[in-house]
Amino acid sequence: MTAVQSPFAIGCGDFRVNYTQDMAIYKNVRVRRRVIFLVILFFLFPILAPEYYVSLATMAGIASIGAIGLNILTGFTGQISLGVGAFLGVGGYASALLTTRLGIPFWFALPLSGIFTAGIGALFGIPSLRLKGLYLAMATLAAQVIIYFLFNHWDALTGGTGGLVVQRPSLAGFSLDSEMSYYYLMLVILILTALFTLNLFRSRVGRALVAVRDRDLAAEVMGIDLFKYKIIAFAVSSFFIGVSGSLMGHYTLVITPENYGTQISIEYLAMILIGGLGSVMGSIYGAAFITLLPVVLRELMTAVREVFPNLESIFIGIKEIIFGGIIIIFLIYESEGLAKMWRNLKDYIKLWPFSY
């Protein structure tokens, strides 16, 4: 009698016999089914979860879009950028100005602000042809400082420190005021962003970007126009960062310079480092991690201080230390980020108890 195959059994090995299989987004039917299941789960989430958790998810999701954008530039193309904060701001301000001053509906302002940010990003990407590594980091930091200064001081356009007030978008007369509706907006755009990026790196452009990252000289020898592709990377990356900034602006309803400082740039870099450089899913894990960690730590500290009320001041300070510590530990023990850790965990479960 032949052995009955367990429903959980998996074919031994992952053999790809042609290029179509190698390039497939879903390696097999099971993965596709799982992804569809997960997406359905995400669509059901706001119906099942309390409002506050939906708002946390929305913030993490919007950050994910920006993180994917940054990952295209830093993770896939190898160009360090410390200007994310400012580019988020460019998106936010562009969208605010388009909707309030010019009266353009949000649905057009969103992509337009992305395109505008892409232009600004490409402009500040020009030095990348000559600058590499730390030098490029400094050049993008300069972009951050210059743009931030404009937000703060160009009062006529940006409203100065008071910022600009924007409205929630509305769809066919229905305003996306509730947490749930904005969550769905975020989710749809996040899925589109993820799909675009996954597919980008199956295309000629995407492979060229990866070649630039791996060895720019070799890439140039192979006939890849470094300048063109670096600018493309800056533009595409900034597009998503701009869209993320616009979404965040219309979510919090106010756009002020304080949301776009240097520390935000560092935070986004932390997201993709912790999540995994050059990984779309990693960007999402990292964004969720960095957005939620302070919340989780705060809740833990609140719980702890109820038990030891006298130590309250110490615990509140410790929160920041733990935050830094966790990031360092992550980088030391799994430098490929959460995406790799998740893969390891999956492999572990898949092969348990006979891993080798």
Next chain:
Amino acid sequence: MKGIFGRKTGMGIKPQGGRSEHWKSRVLRRRSLAFATAVLLLAGTLAGCGSSKPAATTDKPAAAAAPAKTIKLGGIFDITGATADVGKPYADGAKSYVEYINSKGGVNGAQIKLIDIDYAYKVPQAVEAYKKLVQQEKVVAILGWGTGDTEALKESIAKDKIPYISGSYSENLTDISKAPYNFLGAATYSDQARTTLKWIKDNWKGQGNPKVALLYNDTPFGKSPIEDAKAFAKQIGVDVVDEEVVAVTALDSTSQLLNMDKKKPDYGIIQETWGATATILKDAKKLGIKTKFVGLNWAAGEGVVKLAGDASDGYVGVITHAFAGEKSLPGMKAIEEYLASKNEKLSDKSQKFVQGWVSAQIMLAGVKNAGNNVTGETVRQGLEKLNNLDLGGLAAPVSYKADNHRGTDKVRMGQIKNGKFEMITDYIGH
């Protein structure tokens, strides 16, 4: 089944089996350890995410056990961030007042629960904290902190109808059409600057117009009064000759002060918190700059003396709230009584503690006026009923109306003499 047994016994691998058993148990032990850690980690995260849930369920029985209900207030404070030097005593003061009022039987028989969150002076964290307070904790009103975050939240505040008293006295928050649920507990920064300018003009004995420099930081808080101050100075005949930007966390301001000294201003108006103010005063002393410095409310207080030492002598501050040392004030009795119950002394507390205390007092006066049906809207109406609310001398009396949430425009001027602030004026306006 049979086959397996047969094979096992048949091949006689028992001795080897013993070794592999040992190996397996070691691996299993290691595995189970890893698994346990993973479970612990997961449990930790879940507990973290869900810890507010148990809290919510535990307060239900408490509410049911107590005869009265509980009114929830939110607090968004800076305890670890850039302005923690003044933020921490402010938060302490607000929390203390709530505890004090609870020990006195609460407000209209209801106990007050203040759910406070440290947002480290970061706007995104304040937005998140606000969502938690409003959506999860369902608070009726919030005591806030910074200018940047309060302005960033004002749209949501108006939409959610959450009365909001902030530590920020930005003029932008007095616009009823844009910030209908924001209330100010003291004179706005602009009013403080105007009063300072008028005080300078009134006390000016030199020739021509007094020359003034403005020192502030490049944040919504720092820049808030600058335009209004410049307009008012022009109006009353004070020359603003220089503006210098000193970061709120600055430890050095030499270059800015040298720059400022070229214009030889008679007065320097400081819009900072304690830390940067002390930096400016110390550097000015070091450089032998003759300019007299006047600080707006967050730049005044005991902390300046502590941080700047001798350099603070003669420094003038805009005093919106009473000092902990002013024991003769009737309002101070309650603070003393509360501190005595905690085995603490008034001398350990600062003016910012009093300020937090007063902010909570104003909010709860509004809650009291709201009566038995406490919602955001009734608290707003309750606050708008306050007319010359007597704060026992801890601050200028506040009044709100449906079309005016300024509270007051009165402040005192105080000067540091022998390491202590002494009042040199009564409550004055402009």
